[in-house]
Amino acid sequence: MSDPICPGSIERLLEILEGKWTLLLLRHLFNGIKRFGELRRALHPISPKTLTDRLRLLEERGIVTRTVYSEVPLHVEYQLTERGRRLEPIFIAMGVWVQSEASDPKNELVSKSLSS
Template sequence: MELIESHLIDKSICPVARTAQVLSGKWTILIIRDLATGVKRFNQLERSLQGISPKTLSERLRSLEEEGIISRRTFAEAPPRVEYSLTEKGYDLVPVIDSMRNYGKKWLCDDK
């Protein structure tokens, strides 16, 4: 019962705060950035996100899937193949990430 009440409260808070809550996990924004270019497998994401542990990547992917931001597709093969992609809800975050990229280029990165 507590989880249900907490979930309802989450949906009633400020939209900016709720979005920040969804994106605040370490690596989350970078996972969305990588999936914005297309379907990826776990090992592709792991290679792209140097320094992320497999456990953390699994947790972030599961969390994003629960939020409806990514979809997970499993193929019945040996060994099993799993692919991740953004949902419509996930693609709606791409302009947010693009804005962050533009801000970082303008204000935070050296022009070398």
């Protein structure tokens, strides 16, 4: 069996999750179906173009699905695919790591980010 954290694996994950807003966007989608406006408010000050670009990229990569409802008023909903849901344990592990590091006074950067 190959090493699950070999450099190639990490590089591929970073390619899939590229972009400043992608991780934050996914964090909000872990909480369920969201409309564009909900995501935009949650990720303020993200621009509509950037949000659209991130969502399209995630849709192309099979992480997010986009559903258009043609009723009046027209609305679009975004949700994670099964592939996207499989990223959740990674986010949980990162959160656990940050929490554990925050208790170490030498980790000023981690402690500072949790208090802001």
